[in-house]
Amino acid sequence: MNDTTLIQERLHLQGLPVYPSDIAYIQSTLNTLLHAQNSLLAFPNINTEVPITVVEKRLLQ
Amino acid sequence: MTDISYLTASELGSFIKSKQLSPVELTKHIFKRIDQADPTLHTYITPTKEIALKQATMAEKDIMRGDYKGPLHGIPIGIKDNYATKGIRTTDGSKLFANFIPEQNATTVKKLLGAGSIMLGKQNMHELAAGSTGTNPYYGTTRNPWNIRYMPGGSSSGGAASLAAGLAVLTTGSDTFGSIRLPAAMCGVYGLKPTYGLISTFGVIPTAWSLDTAGPMARSVSDLALMLQYMAGFDGKDPASLDVRIPNYMKNLHKGMNGVKIGIPTYYLRGLDPDVDKLFQQAIHTLRRLGAEIKEMEIPELEMATYAGYAIVTGEASTFHYEWLKEYSEDYSVDIRSFFLSGALTAAPQYVRAQQARRKMVKALKQAFSDVDILLGPTVPMTTPAYREDWIEQNLEVVRKSMPFTAPINLTGIPSLSVPMGLDQRGLPVGMQFMGNHLSEALLFQIGKAWENTVPLKTTLMN
Numbered sequence: 001m002n003d004t005t006l007i008q009e010r011l012h013l014q015g016l017p018v019y020p021s022d023i024a025y026i027q028s029t030l031n032t033l034l035h036a037q038n039s040l041l042a043f044p045n046i047n048t049e050v051p052i053t054v055v056e057k058r059l060l061q
Numbered sequence: 062m063t064d065i066s067y068l069t070a071s072e073l074g075s076f077i078k079s080k081q082l083s084p085v086e087l088t089k090h091i092f093k094r095i096d097q098a099d100p101t102l103h104t105y106i107t108p109t110k111e112i113a114l115k116q117a118t119m120a121e122k123d124i125m126r127g128d129y130k131g132p133l134h135g136i137p138i139g140i141k142d143n144y145a146t147k148g149i150r151t152t153d154g155s156k157l158f159a160n161f162i163p164e165q166n167a168t169t170v171k172k173l174l175g176a177g178s179i180m181l182g183k184q185n186m187h188e189l190a191a192g193s194t195g196t197n198p199y200y201g202t203t204r205n206p207w208n209i210r211y212m213p214g215g216s217s218s219g220g221a222a223s224l225a226a227g228l229a230v231l232t233t234g235s236d237t238f239g240s241i242r243l244p245a246a247m248c249g250v251y252g253l254k255p256t257y258g259l260i261s262t263f264g265v266i267p268t269a270w271s272l273d274t275a276g277p278m279a280r281s282v283s284d285l286a287l288m289l290q291y292m293a294g295f296d297g298k299d300p301a302s303l304d305v306r307i308p309n310y311m312k313n314l315h316k317g318m319n320g321v322k323i324g325i326p327t328y329y330l331r332g333l334d335p336d337v338d339k340l341f342q343q344a345i346h347t348l349r350r351l352g353a354e355i356k357e358m359e360i361p362e363l364e365m366a367t368y369a370g371y372a373i374v375t376g377e378a379s380t381f382h383y384e385w386l387k388e389y390s391e392d393y394s395v396d397i398r399s400f401f402l403s404g405a406l407t408a409a410p411q412y413v414r415a416q417q418a419r420r421k422m423v424k425a426l427k428q429a430f431s432d433v434d435i436l437l438g439p440t441v442p443m444t445t446p447a448y449r450e451d452w453i454e455q456n457l458e459v460v461r462k463s464m465p466f467t468a469p470i471n472l473t474g475i476p477s478l479s480v481p482m483g484l485d486q487r488g489l490p491v492g493m494q495f496m497g498n499h500l501s502e503a504l505l506f507q508i509g510k511a512w513e514n515t516v517p518l519k520t521t522l523m524n
Contacts, residue, residue: 039368
């Protein structure tokens with residue numbers, strides 16, 4: 001998922017800039033996220049939680 | 062009269078009210094200090110001396126003829142440069158907004174100026190409020206006044222450093238994943254990240270909508286309470302604004318700490334630098350002596366804060382900047398661009414899962430607050446780092462270290478008050494944070510004031 005080529009391709013597909021100098025930092029951030037994702041394993045039923053959303057009650061009135 | 066550079070707004074206000082201190086002289090005095098120190102400290106991006114002196118002259122005339130507006134009348138304040146200011150450049154610390162001149166004031170700016178305060182200028186910040194050190198390749202890197210080789214913390218770097226250096230009396234900050242509390246801790250001042258929605262963010266350039274919180278920074282708890290009194294309140298222009306009664310935040314300031322139940326999540330005891338650990342243990346001892354009942358608590362849900370923080374901050378920030386990243390990619394520094402681009406590469410389920418994690422964290426904290434009045438932890442686990450040459454890597458590293466301690470508060474929307482805890486072995490400030498249930502700002506001020514009375518910083522930068 002965090003392979004250099006894959007990152008470059010995924011940025012390119014979205015029309016986002018690809019700077020070779022950025023890739024290591026992007027990898028670092030994505031790896032931090034990936035590692036932190038392990039914390040979710042302690043909560044196997046987290047998929048049943050209603051996500052906090054940005055839909056405001058006032059919109060629904 | 063004592064040196065006015067380090068007096069609090071509350072102290073200066075009484076001199077101004079009784080006409081012993083001229084707002085014009087006070088403003089001139091602070092600008093003299095800015096002229097001397099800011100070429101080194103870089104706490105302001107756009108000082109507004111001419112406007113400030115006009116406002117001060119008007120305030121003085123009003124006060125002299127008996128039209129005193131209240132405790133902020135004639136008080137000089139710094140405004141973080143992501144708050145829109147009518148007719149005054151608002152850069153968000155970024156090259157992207159270098160020429161952005163808003164047509165109206167942010168709601169908070171309007172309120173503070175309406176109360177008669179004097180705007181000293183637009184203050185420096187970490188680019189786009191998306192970093193935690195205070196580097197800024199476009200407007201100058203802010204330096205920590207305690208030692209200029211060290212970072213002041215960010216993103217509200219200019220606000221915190223200017224307070225520590227006596228270059229402002231009050232400042233505004235914004236906090237998406239620690240941007241008020243972290244620089245407050247590193248500069249030895251006080252900062253409040255209020256309940257989400259308590260202060261309008263209308264006119265504050267977004268970083269991540271669901272986490273962004275505007276808030277006050279000051280040299281005392283009573284000054285924070287004073288500022289919040291004016292900054293808080295419903296604003297129909299902000300979809301997240303809370304329509305709640307605003308209490309008198311000054312009322313319970315002197316009630317003390319006796320019998321207050323404090324919980325320390327064990328999560329906040331892990332990975333502390335030795336100096337932070339030592340000062341925190343001393344603080345616990347002092348709080349017990351003040352009458353607080355303290356116990357450790359297990360809140361396993363906090364472990365998800367890093368994941369949720371990263372997924373939401375990068376996801377929302379990349380959404381706000383998506384088109385600009387394509388068109389003006391050169392206008393971002395590498396640390397911020399790569400941070401935002403990583404958000405464009407996370408999957409939608411990761412973002413929504415992070416919002417599910419938030420729900421779990423909110424529930425866990427609600428449970429915790431049924432058992433204790435407040436939670437306590439160091440503001441960040443590390444002592445203030447010196448700036449390194451590899452500042453891009455360092456910026457990402459400081460975010461990585463601080464996010465677990467600061468983000469839980471933004472993710473759950475609760476308020477947190479960062480206070481100075483003491484000085485580390487190098488003589489640099491270290492902070493801790495009192496975290497309360499939703500809308501418990503008055504209680505945080507009460508506890509914070511009792512702590513402040515112990516004089517946690519035995520020295521200041523007055524000289």
